[in-house]
């Protein structure tokens with residue numbers, strides 16, 4: 180506006196000046212040019228020339244403005260597209276979080292059309308496709324993301340989740356390894372890789388993964404140590420089965436040092452010490468574990484270490500074991516069993532009474548039945564105890580925290596549901612208690628007696644599953 184006023188002022192000045200000139204210089208000018216004849220006063224000529232100059236200036240300015248206009252126009256259009264693109268991206272992410280398939284898809288298409296940034300929009304497109312159940316489309320987006328360094332990790336993650344969902348273990352393991360190479364310090368990557376490795380029983384790979392995680396402090400220390408101990412026990416078992424006792428011993432020792440409360444590690448180590456003619460060391464190991472928390476498996480292992488066959492000598496040895504935890508029911512049961520074998524009926528009854536109290540478990544009931552039969556030949560009393568065993572509190576066992584299955588012995592993976600570290604020493608679920616009462620053990624298989632009295636020692640929480 181001011182510029183236009185200024186222009187008009189300029190024109191007015193020129194016109195005024197020309198008018199004044201016309202009157203001051205009254206002379207005329209005549210021009211002959213190719214048949215044209217112009218005849219005017221000098222003042223008018225000056226006026227015409229001045230007007231022409233002004234016109235040229237105006238046209239030149241206007242032309243410049245026209246030439247610049249498209250650039251400015253497209254620049255502002257581009258900025259506005261970007262803004263709308265980012266807005267669509269944000270809306271799409273919100274829609275994905277809210278589970279709104281239609282909105283997520285619309286926003287993904289809008290963002291893709293407005294933004295020339297495939298890394299950003301591909302993730303949204305993939306998530307929108309997944310939300311809509313189009314796994315194949317999602318996979319295409321994830322695969323395209325692998326080509327961009329910025330999005331490769333997200334692409335691998337997407338494909339890994341798809342492989343796990345589809346149950347493709349081999350592909351999942353391959354992708355988890357790739358994710359681990361890209362981001363070795365990311366907790367969920369380590370968790371996922373470890374889980375896939377143990378599911379495939381790749382114990383040494385799993386050991387390496389968890390050892391690195393412990394070194395780099397990627398995982399919570401106590402949890403990682405427990406997990407590593409379980410893996411080492413399995414590694415020790417593999418080496419033992421292959422006859423490599425040295426490796427087996429060193430793995431078992433590592434496992435025991437990492438998690439002294441892990442009974443299977445103690446048992447493996449004691450067994451291997453015995454195989455290496457270090458019975459004294461094995462005995463001390465079991466006695467230490469007994470002091471921490473007696474279990475039937477530890478009692479059986481202790482019995483296996485005693486070379487004397489004289490039942491009375493064996494009772495003496497079990498009295499020593501008893502002395503480490505005279506307060507524990509499992510100590511009474513172990514001593515009662517040794518006393519039964521030595522025909523020390525009074526001793527056996529005393530310890531079974533102490534172990535059973537008011538509510539003897541199924542295991543104690545079966546030992547009482549055996550005592551009645553052996554001591555007095557009282558078959559009626561024996562049958563009564565056996566009947567009572569079927570309804571009594573069940574004995575603790577290795578029970579899976581994930582699926583509730585009862586395992587005969589400890590393994591790092593539940594044999595039923597394949598969950599890692601889920602077996603804990605605890606009473607079986609109620610349904611299992613009623614389902615299958617165990618047969619009464621005979622005098623000959625007492626050392627393989629199923630776990631009986633409560634002992635919380637072996638009970639551990641399984642590692643949290645990511």
Ligand SMILES: [Zn+2]
Nearest residue numbers: 579582593596
């Ligand atoms: Zn299970």
